[in-house]
Amino acid sequence: MTSDNVGNNTSNDTINDVNNHAVIILASGLSQRLGQSKQLLTQDGEPLIAQMVKLALTTQPQAIIVVIPKNNTEIAQAIDELAAQPVVHIVNNPTPETGMAHSLYLAIDAVAQRVSSQDNSMIDRVLIMATDQLLLDTKHLHKLLAGKHEVVASSYPHLQEADKDFALDKYKANIVGLPISIDYWRLKEWQGALTGDKGLRNLIRALHTEQMSTVINQQLSYDIDTPEQLAYAKQQQWLDS
Template structure:
Protein backbone atom coordinates (compact mmCIF):
# COMPACT_ATOMS: atom_id res chain seq x y z
CA UNK A 1 0.00 0.00 0.00
CA UNK A 2 1.32 3.43 -0.89
CA UNK A 3 2.16 5.68 2.05
CA UNK A 4 1.83 9.01 0.21
CA UNK A 5 -0.76 10.66 -1.97
CA UNK A 6 0.33 10.53 -5.57
CA UNK A 7 -0.91 11.05 -9.09
CA UNK A 8 0.27 9.44 -12.33
CA UNK A 9 1.04 10.94 -15.72
CA UNK A 10 1.30 8.38 -18.52
CA UNK A 11 3.12 9.68 -21.59
CA UNK A 12 1.58 7.85 -24.54
CA UNK A 13 1.48 10.35 -27.39
CA UNK A 14 4.39 9.02 -29.45
CA UNK A 15 3.83 8.50 -33.17
CA UNK A 16 5.85 5.23 -33.36
CA UNK A 17 7.46 6.29 -36.65
CA UNK A 18 10.45 3.94 -36.33
CA UNK A 19 8.21 1.04 -35.38
CA UNK A 20 5.83 1.53 -38.30
CA UNK A 21 2.68 0.75 -36.32
CA UNK A 22 0.88 2.18 -33.31
CA UNK A 23 2.93 1.20 -30.28
CA UNK A 24 0.08 1.97 -27.88
CA UNK A 25 -2.00 -0.81 -29.44
CA UNK A 26 0.53 -3.65 -29.23
CA UNK A 27 -0.95 -6.45 -27.14
CA UNK A 28 0.33 -7.75 -23.80
CA UNK A 29 -1.68 -10.38 -21.95
CA UNK A 30 -4.58 -9.70 -24.27
CA UNK A 31 -4.72 -5.95 -23.65
CA UNK A 32 -3.51 -2.98 -25.67
CA UNK A 33 -0.19 -1.88 -24.22
CA UNK A 34 -1.59 1.50 -23.18
CA UNK A 35 -4.31 -0.22 -21.14
CA UNK A 36 -1.88 -2.74 -19.64
CA UNK A 37 0.40 0.04 -18.41
CA UNK A 38 -2.54 2.03 -17.06
CA UNK A 39 -3.57 -1.05 -15.06
CA UNK A 40 -0.06 -1.17 -13.57
CA UNK A 41 -0.42 2.48 -12.60
CA UNK A 42 -3.84 1.82 -11.06
CA UNK A 43 -2.31 -0.94 -8.92
CA UNK A 44 -0.29 1.73 -7.06
CA UNK A 45 -3.58 3.28 -5.89
CA UNK A 46 -3.10 6.81 -7.21
CA UNK A 47 -5.56 9.60 -6.62
CA UNK A 48 -5.74 10.32 -10.32
CA UNK A 49 -4.16 9.26 -13.62
CA UNK A 50 -3.65 11.60 -16.56
CA UNK A 51 -3.06 9.79 -19.84
CA UNK A 52 -1.56 11.85 -22.71
CA UNK A 53 -2.31 10.45 -26.18
CA UNK A 54 -1.89 11.79 -29.73
CA UNK A 55 -4.77 13.84 -31.04
CA UNK A 56 -6.82 12.31 -33.83
CA UNK A 57 -5.91 8.63 -33.40
CA UNK A 58 -9.34 6.97 -33.38
CA UNK A 59 -7.90 3.49 -32.80
CA UNK A 60 -6.30 4.58 -29.52
CA UNK A 61 -9.47 6.45 -28.56
CA UNK A 62 -11.48 3.26 -29.07
CA UNK A 63 -8.98 1.08 -27.17
CA UNK A 64 -9.03 3.22 -24.03
CA UNK A 65 -12.70 4.22 -24.00
CA UNK A 66 -13.84 1.31 -21.83
CA UNK A 67 -11.14 1.89 -19.24
CA UNK A 68 -11.90 5.61 -19.01
CA UNK A 69 -15.63 4.89 -18.71
CA UNK A 70 -15.06 2.37 -15.91
CA UNK A 71 -12.35 4.18 -13.92
CA UNK A 72 -13.43 7.53 -12.50
CA UNK A 73 -9.86 8.52 -11.69
CA UNK A 74 -8.44 7.89 -15.19
CA UNK A 75 -8.49 10.95 -17.45
CA UNK A 76 -7.26 11.32 -21.01
CA UNK A 77 -5.97 14.46 -22.73
CA UNK A 78 -4.66 14.70 -26.28
CA UNK A 79 -1.48 16.23 -27.61
CA UNK A 80 -2.15 18.09 -30.88
CA UNK A 81 1.58 18.30 -31.70
CA UNK A 82 3.13 14.98 -30.58
CA UNK A 83 5.94 15.34 -33.11
CA UNK A 84 7.69 18.17 -31.22
CA UNK A 85 8.90 15.99 -28.36
CA UNK A 86 8.00 14.15 -25.17
CA UNK A 87 8.61 17.21 -23.00
CA UNK A 88 5.56 18.93 -24.48
CA UNK A 89 3.42 15.89 -23.63
CA UNK A 90 4.63 16.14 -20.05
CA UNK A 91 3.90 19.86 -20.03
CA UNK A 92 0.31 19.12 -21.10
CA UNK A 93 0.04 16.34 -18.52
CA UNK A 94 1.12 18.67 -15.70
CA UNK A 95 -1.33 21.30 -16.91
CA UNK A 96 -4.19 18.79 -16.88
CA UNK A 97 -3.18 17.50 -13.46
CA UNK A 98 -3.21 21.04 -12.05
CA UNK A 99 -6.67 21.57 -13.51
CA UNK A 100 -7.99 18.39 -11.90
CA UNK A 101 -6.31 19.27 -8.62
CA UNK A 102 -7.89 22.73 -8.48
CA UNK A 103 -11.36 21.43 -9.35
CA UNK A 104 -11.42 18.29 -7.21
CA UNK A 105 -9.34 19.42 -4.21
CA UNK A 106 -6.93 16.50 -4.44
CA UNK A 107 -4.11 15.97 -1.93
CA UNK A 108 -1.20 15.26 -4.27
CA UNK A 109 2.36 15.49 -3.06
CA UNK A 110 4.17 13.30 -5.60
CA UNK A 111 3.73 12.40 -9.25
CA UNK A 112 4.68 9.13 -10.93
CA UNK A 113 5.63 9.72 -14.58
CA UNK A 114 5.82 6.73 -16.91
CA UNK A 115 5.73 5.75 -20.56
CA UNK A 116 4.18 2.67 -22.13
CA UNK A 117 6.92 0.90 -24.07
CA UNK A 118 9.13 -0.55 -21.29
CA UNK A 119 7.41 -3.86 -21.75
CA UNK A 120 8.94 -5.65 -18.72
CA UNK A 121 7.93 -2.95 -16.24
CA UNK A 122 6.03 -4.35 -13.27
CA UNK A 123 4.07 -3.13 -10.26
CA UNK A 124 6.90 -3.95 -7.85
CA UNK A 125 9.22 -1.49 -9.55
CA UNK A 126 6.62 1.28 -9.39
CA UNK A 127 6.09 0.57 -5.71
CA UNK A 128 9.84 0.73 -5.07
CA UNK A 129 9.94 4.18 -6.66
CA UNK A 130 7.04 5.40 -4.55
CA UNK A 131 8.33 4.28 -1.16
CA UNK A 132 11.59 6.26 -1.44
CA UNK A 133 11.59 9.72 0.12
CA UNK A 134 13.84 11.90 -2.07
CA UNK A 135 12.40 14.72 -4.19
CA UNK A 136 13.18 12.71 -7.32
CA UNK A 137 13.35 8.92 -7.47
CA UNK A 138 14.21 7.69 -10.95
CA UNK A 139 14.77 4.35 -12.62
CA UNK A 140 18.32 3.30 -13.49
CA UNK A 141 19.12 0.85 -16.27
CA UNK A 142 21.53 0.35 -19.16
CA UNK A 143 20.89 1.95 -22.50
CA UNK A 144 20.80 -0.89 -24.99
CA UNK A 145 21.09 -0.11 -28.68
CA UNK A 146 19.72 -2.70 -31.10
CA UNK A 147 19.04 -5.37 -28.51
CA UNK A 148 17.12 -7.86 -30.64
CA UNK A 149 18.78 -11.06 -31.89
CA UNK A 150 18.50 -10.04 -35.54
CA UNK A 151 20.26 -6.74 -35.02
CA UNK A 152 22.98 -7.95 -32.65
CA UNK A 153 24.03 -10.67 -35.09
CA UNK A 154 26.41 -8.10 -36.56
CA UNK A 155 29.62 -8.02 -34.49
CA UNK A 156 30.10 -4.27 -34.81
CA UNK A 157 26.57 -3.60 -33.62
CA UNK A 158 26.91 -6.13 -30.82
CA UNK A 159 30.14 -4.49 -29.64
CA UNK A 160 28.30 -1.19 -29.25
CA UNK A 161 25.13 -2.65 -27.75
CA UNK A 162 25.68 -1.72 -24.09
CA UNK A 163 25.91 2.01 -23.52
CA UNK A 164 26.02 4.24 -20.47
CA UNK A 165 23.51 3.98 -17.66
CA UNK A 166 20.21 5.80 -18.09
CA UNK A 167 18.52 7.54 -15.18
CA UNK A 168 15.00 8.19 -16.34
CA UNK A 169 11.44 6.96 -16.61
CA UNK A 170 9.54 5.78 -14.83
CA UNK A 171 10.25 8.23 -12.05
CA UNK A 172 8.57 9.84 -9.07
CA UNK A 173 8.92 13.57 -8.48
CA UNK A 174 7.76 16.03 -5.87
CA UNK A 175 4.58 17.70 -7.15
CA UNK A 176 5.68 21.18 -6.15
CA UNK A 177 9.01 20.74 -7.92
CA UNK A 178 7.29 19.45 -11.06
CA UNK A 179 5.11 22.54 -11.13
CA UNK A 180 8.17 24.76 -10.77
CA UNK A 181 9.76 23.05 -13.76
CA UNK A 182 6.69 22.93 -16.00
CA UNK A 183 7.54 26.10 -17.95
CA UNK A 184 10.97 24.65 -18.77
CA UNK A 185 9.53 21.56 -20.46
CA UNK A 186 9.85 22.30 -24.16
CA UNK A 187 10.44 20.09 -27.19
CA UNK A 188 12.84 17.29 -26.29
CA UNK A 189 14.19 19.13 -23.24
CA UNK A 190 12.54 17.03 -20.58
CA UNK A 191 13.25 16.38 -16.94
CA UNK A 192 16.64 14.74 -17.28
CA UNK A 193 18.72 17.91 -17.59
CA UNK A 194 16.73 19.55 -14.79
CA UNK A 195 17.21 16.59 -12.46
CA UNK A 196 20.96 16.70 -13.02
CA UNK A 197 20.99 20.14 -11.41
CA UNK A 198 19.58 18.94 -8.09
CA UNK A 199 21.79 18.31 -5.04
CA UNK A 200 22.78 14.64 -4.74
CA UNK A 201 20.84 14.18 -1.51
CA UNK A 202 17.57 15.06 -3.29
CA UNK A 203 17.88 12.31 -5.90
CA UNK A 204 17.88 8.53 -5.68
CA UNK A 205 17.38 5.72 -8.17
CA UNK A 206 16.02 2.20 -8.32
CA UNK A 207 17.99 -0.20 -10.53
CA UNK A 208 16.02 -2.42 -12.88
CA UNK A 209 17.86 -3.95 -15.89
CA UNK A 210 14.57 -5.10 -17.42
CA UNK A 211 13.69 -1.50 -18.24
CA UNK A 212 16.38 -1.53 -20.94
CA UNK A 213 13.96 -3.40 -23.20
CA UNK A 214 11.68 -0.88 -24.86
CA UNK A 215 10.11 -1.18 -28.27
CA UNK A 216 11.21 1.20 -31.01
CA UNK A 217 11.86 -0.91 -34.12
CA UNK A 218 10.24 -3.83 -35.97
CA UNK A 219 13.22 -6.04 -35.05
CA UNK A 220 12.76 -5.33 -31.35
CA UNK A 221 9.05 -6.03 -31.66
CA UNK A 222 9.70 -9.37 -33.35
CA UNK A 223 12.18 -10.33 -30.63
CA UNK A 224 9.81 -9.29 -27.85
CA UNK A 225 7.08 -11.46 -29.35
CA UNK A 226 9.48 -14.38 -29.76
CA UNK A 227 10.31 -14.07 -26.04
CA UNK A 228 6.56 -13.90 -25.24
CA UNK A 229 7.05 -10.46 -23.69
CA UNK A 230 4.30 -9.28 -26.01
CA UNK A 231 1.45 -11.23 -27.53
CA UNK A 232 1.96 -12.85 -30.92
CA UNK A 233 -0.48 -11.60 -33.53
CA UNK A 234 -1.79 -14.43 -35.67
CA UNK A 235 -1.97 -13.90 -39.41
CA UNK A 236 -5.48 -13.76 -40.81
Protein backbone atom coordinates in the same frame (compact mmCIF):
# COMPACT_ATOMS: atom_id res chain seq x y z
CA MET B 1 22.75 10.19 -5.87
CA THR B 2 21.68 7.11 -3.94
CA SER B 3 20.36 3.90 -5.40
CA ASP B 4 18.26 0.92 -4.45
CA ASN B 5 17.98 -2.45 -6.15
CA VAL B 6 14.52 -3.56 -7.21
CA GLY B 7 15.51 -7.14 -6.49
CA ASN B 8 15.54 -6.50 -2.71
CA ASN B 9 12.55 -7.71 -0.73
CA THR B 10 9.84 -5.10 -0.26
CA SER B 11 7.87 -5.20 2.98
CA ASN B 12 4.13 -4.60 3.14
CA ASP B 13 4.85 -1.45 5.15
CA THR B 14 6.94 -0.07 2.28
CA ILE B 15 4.29 -0.91 -0.30
CA ASN B 16 1.57 0.76 1.77
CA ASP B 17 3.68 3.81 2.59
CA VAL B 18 2.86 5.65 -0.64
CA ASN B 19 2.30 9.39 -0.76
CA ASN B 20 -0.90 10.78 -2.24
CA HIS B 21 -0.03 10.84 -5.89
CA ALA B 22 -1.14 11.21 -9.48
CA VAL B 23 0.11 9.19 -12.45
CA ILE B 24 0.97 10.60 -15.86
CA ILE B 25 1.14 8.14 -18.76
CA LEU B 26 2.89 9.64 -21.79
CA ALA B 27 1.25 7.90 -24.76
CA SER B 28 1.19 10.46 -27.55
CA GLY B 29 4.37 9.40 -29.34
CA LEU B 30 4.15 8.79 -33.09
CA SER B 31 6.42 5.69 -33.05
CA GLN B 32 8.14 6.82 -36.25
CA ARG B 33 11.14 4.47 -35.94
CA LEU B 34 8.87 1.53 -35.21
CA GLY B 35 6.52 2.22 -38.10
CA GLN B 36 3.34 1.48 -36.11
CA SER B 37 1.69 2.69 -32.94
CA LYS B 38 3.47 1.04 -30.01
CA GLN B 39 0.48 1.98 -27.83
CA LEU B 40 -1.58 -0.58 -29.77
CA LEU B 41 0.85 -3.50 -29.65
CA THR B 42 -0.84 -6.27 -27.70
CA GLN B 43 0.20 -8.25 -24.65
CA ASP B 44 -2.08 -11.16 -23.74
CA GLY B 45 -4.62 -9.81 -26.22
CA GLU B 46 -4.72 -6.31 -24.71
CA PRO B 47 -3.17 -3.08 -26.07
CA LEU B 48 -0.08 -1.87 -24.20
CA ILE B 49 -1.71 1.45 -23.37
CA ALA B 50 -4.54 -0.37 -21.57
CA GLN B 51 -2.03 -2.57 -19.75
CA MET B 52 -0.19 0.51 -18.48
CA VAL B 53 -3.37 2.20 -17.27
CA LYS B 54 -4.26 -0.94 -15.33
CA LEU B 55 -0.74 -1.08 -13.90
CA ALA B 56 -1.06 2.56 -12.81
CA LEU B 57 -4.37 1.75 -11.13
CA THR B 58 -2.64 -0.79 -8.86
CA THR B 59 -0.81 2.11 -7.13
CA GLN B 60 -4.19 3.58 -6.07
CA PRO B 61 -3.55 7.11 -7.36
CA GLN B 62 -5.71 10.18 -6.90
CA ALA B 63 -5.74 10.62 -10.69
CA ILE B 64 -4.32 9.05 -13.86
CA ILE B 65 -3.61 11.44 -16.73
CA VAL B 66 -3.17 9.68 -20.09
CA VAL B 67 -1.81 11.85 -22.89
CA ILE B 68 -2.66 10.55 -26.36
CA PRO B 69 -2.33 12.03 -29.86
CA LYS B 70 -5.38 14.04 -30.90
CA ASN B 71 -7.60 12.50 -33.59
CA ASN B 72 -6.18 8.99 -33.12
CA THR B 73 -9.43 7.12 -32.61
CA GLU B 74 -7.78 3.69 -32.34
CA ILE B 75 -5.69 4.69 -29.33
CA ALA B 76 -8.65 6.47 -27.73
CA GLN B 77 -10.88 3.41 -28.21
CA ALA B 78 -8.21 1.13 -26.70
CA ILE B 79 -8.77 2.76 -23.29
CA ASP B 80 -12.39 3.80 -23.73
CA GLU B 81 -13.71 1.52 -20.98
CA LEU B 82 -10.90 2.41 -18.57
CA ALA B 83 -11.52 6.11 -19.20
CA ALA B 84 -15.03 5.67 -17.84
CA GLN B 85 -13.52 5.40 -14.35
CA PRO B 86 -13.54 8.76 -12.50
CA VAL B 87 -9.83 8.52 -11.68
CA VAL B 88 -8.77 8.23 -15.38
CA HIS B 89 -8.51 11.42 -17.44
CA ILE B 90 -7.62 11.60 -21.14
CA VAL B 91 -5.62 14.56 -22.49
CA ASN B 92 -5.38 15.01 -26.26
CA ASN B 93 -2.08 16.37 -27.56
CA PRO B 94 -2.82 18.41 -30.71
CA THR B 95 0.86 18.51 -31.71
CA PRO B 96 2.43 15.14 -30.78
CA GLU B 97 5.22 15.72 -33.30
CA THR B 98 6.71 18.43 -31.07
CA GLY B 99 8.05 15.82 -28.64
CA MET B 100 7.50 14.29 -25.21
CA ALA B 101 8.10 17.51 -23.29
CA HIS B 102 4.93 19.12 -24.65
CA SER B 103 2.90 16.06 -23.68
CA LEU B 104 4.28 16.35 -20.16
CA TYR B 105 3.48 20.08 -20.09
CA LEU B 106 -0.16 19.32 -20.95
CA ALA B 107 -0.29 16.54 -18.36
CA ILE B 108 1.01 18.82 -15.59
CA ASP B 109 -1.80 21.24 -16.39
CA ALA B 110 -4.26 18.38 -16.02
CA VAL B 111 -2.76 17.38 -12.65
CA ALA B 112 -3.00 21.01 -11.51
CA GLN B 113 -6.71 20.95 -12.27
CA ARG B 114 -7.09 17.87 -10.07
CA VAL B 115 -5.06 19.55 -7.29
CA SER B 116 -7.27 22.62 -7.37
CA SER B 117 -10.44 20.53 -7.10
CA GLN B 118 -11.88 19.74 -3.68
CA ASP B 119 -11.55 15.96 -3.97
CA ASN B 120 -7.93 15.88 -5.13
CA SER B 121 -6.21 18.55 -3.07
CA MET B 122 -3.68 16.19 -1.46
CA ILE B 123 -1.53 15.23 -4.46
CA ASP B 124 2.11 15.66 -3.51
CA ARG B 125 3.86 13.18 -5.84
CA VAL B 126 3.57 12.51 -9.56
CA LEU B 127 4.56 9.20 -11.13
CA ILE B 128 5.43 9.48 -14.83
CA MET B 129 5.28 6.39 -17.04
CA ALA B 130 5.72 5.48 -20.70
CA THR B 131 3.83 2.75 -22.58
CA ASP B 132 6.52 0.43 -23.94
CA GLN B 133 8.52 -0.90 -20.97
CA LEU B 134 7.15 -4.41 -21.32
CA LEU B 135 8.49 -5.89 -18.08
CA LEU B 136 7.51 -3.04 -15.76
CA ASP B 137 5.60 -4.22 -12.68
CA THR B 138 3.75 -2.89 -9.65
CA LYS B 139 6.63 -3.60 -7.28
CA HIS B 140 8.92 -1.22 -9.14
CA LEU B 141 6.30 1.54 -9.17
CA HIS B 142 5.80 1.22 -5.41
CA LYS B 143 9.54 1.53 -4.83
CA LEU B 144 9.60 4.75 -6.85
CA LEU B 145 6.68 6.18 -4.89
CA ALA B 146 8.12 5.14 -1.52
CA GLY B 147 11.37 7.04 -2.10
CA LYS B 148 12.05 10.06 0.09
CA HIS B 149 13.97 12.25 -2.38
CA GLU B 150 12.47 15.00 -4.55
CA VAL B 151 13.08 12.81 -7.59
CA VAL B 152 13.21 9.01 -7.61
CA ALA B 153 14.11 7.71 -11.06
CA SER B 154 14.50 4.31 -12.65
CA SER B 155 17.98 3.18 -13.67
CA TYR B 156 18.75 0.47 -16.21
CA PRO B 157 21.28 -0.46 -18.91
CA HIS B 158 21.12 1.24 -22.29
CA LEU B 159 21.25 -1.57 -24.81
CA GLN B 160 23.11 -0.97 -28.07
CA GLU B 161 21.15 -0.98 -31.30
CA ALA B 162 23.82 -3.23 -32.83
CA ASP B 163 23.05 -6.01 -30.36
CA LYS B 164 20.39 -7.97 -32.24
CA ASP B 165 19.86 -10.22 -29.21
CA PHE B 166 19.68 -7.22 -26.85
CA ALA B 167 21.68 -9.13 -24.25
CA LEU B 168 21.91 -7.37 -20.91
CA ASP B 169 25.66 -7.92 -20.69
CA LYS B 170 26.19 -5.63 -23.69
CA TYR B 171 25.33 -2.04 -22.95
CA LYS B 172 26.78 1.46 -23.34
CA ALA B 173 25.79 3.08 -20.05
CA ASN B 174 23.00 3.25 -17.52
CA ILE B 175 19.92 5.28 -18.36
CA VAL B 176 18.30 7.31 -15.59
CA GLY B 177 14.73 7.97 -16.61
CA LEU B 178 11.16 6.70 -16.79
CA PRO B 179 9.26 5.63 -14.90
CA ILE B 180 10.03 8.36 -12.43
CA SER B 181 8.45 9.78 -9.28
CA ILE B 182 8.72 13.54 -8.69
CA ASP B 183 7.49 15.89 -5.97
CA TYR B 184 4.51 17.76 -7.41
CA TRP B 185 5.87 21.20 -6.50
CA ARG B 186 9.15 20.43 -8.26
CA LEU B 187 7.39 19.22 -11.40
CA LYS B 188 5.20 22.34 -11.44
CA GLU B 189 8.33 24.47 -11.05
CA TRP B 190 9.88 22.73 -14.06
CA GLN B 191 6.82 23.02 -16.29
CA GLY B 192 7.83 26.24 -18.02
CA ALA B 193 11.20 24.78 -19.01
CA LEU B 194 9.75 21.74 -20.79
CA THR B 195 10.47 22.04 -24.50
CA GLY B 196 11.36 19.58 -27.24
CA ASP B 197 11.90 15.91 -26.46
CA LYS B 198 14.51 15.97 -23.66
CA GLY B 199 13.42 18.76 -21.38
CA LEU B 200 12.85 16.58 -18.31
CA ARG B 201 16.09 14.64 -18.75
CA ASN B 202 18.15 17.83 -18.80
CA LEU B 203 16.42 19.14 -15.68
CA ILE B 204 17.07 15.90 -13.82
CA ARG B 205 20.77 16.00 -14.71
CA ALA B 206 21.04 19.44 -13.09
CA LEU B 207 19.90 18.17 -9.68
CA HIS B 208 22.28 17.80 -6.76
CA THR B 209 22.95 14.24 -5.60
CA GLU B 210 21.06 14.74 -2.33
CA GLN B 211 17.90 15.67 -4.26
CA MET B 212 17.62 12.43 -6.20
CA SER B 213 17.81 8.66 -5.86
CA THR B 214 17.41 5.78 -8.30
CA VAL B 215 15.81 2.36 -8.30
CA ILE B 216 17.72 -0.16 -10.40
CA ASN B 217 15.72 -2.50 -12.61
CA GLN B 218 17.54 -4.11 -15.53
CA GLN B 219 14.30 -5.41 -17.04
CA LEU B 220 13.32 -1.88 -18.01
CA SER B 221 15.99 -1.97 -20.71
CA TYR B 222 13.56 -3.85 -22.92
CA ASP B 223 11.39 -1.24 -24.59
CA ILE B 224 10.07 -1.03 -28.14
CA ASP B 225 11.47 1.65 -30.45
CA THR B 226 12.58 -0.31 -33.53
CA PRO B 227 11.35 -3.27 -35.64
CA GLU B 228 14.30 -5.31 -34.30
CA GLN B 229 13.25 -4.72 -30.71
CA LEU B 230 9.66 -5.59 -31.61
CA ALA B 231 10.76 -8.85 -33.23
CA TYR B 232 12.83 -9.76 -30.17
CA ALA B 233 9.91 -9.02 -27.81
CA LYS B 234 7.65 -11.28 -29.83
CA GLN B 235 10.31 -13.99 -29.88
CA GLN B 236 10.46 -13.82 -26.08
CA GLN B 237 6.63 -13.93 -25.99
CA TRP B 238 6.47 -10.60 -24.17
CA LEU B 239 4.17 -9.41 -26.94
CA ASP B 240 1.57 -11.25 -29.00
CA SER B 241 2.73 -12.46 -32.41
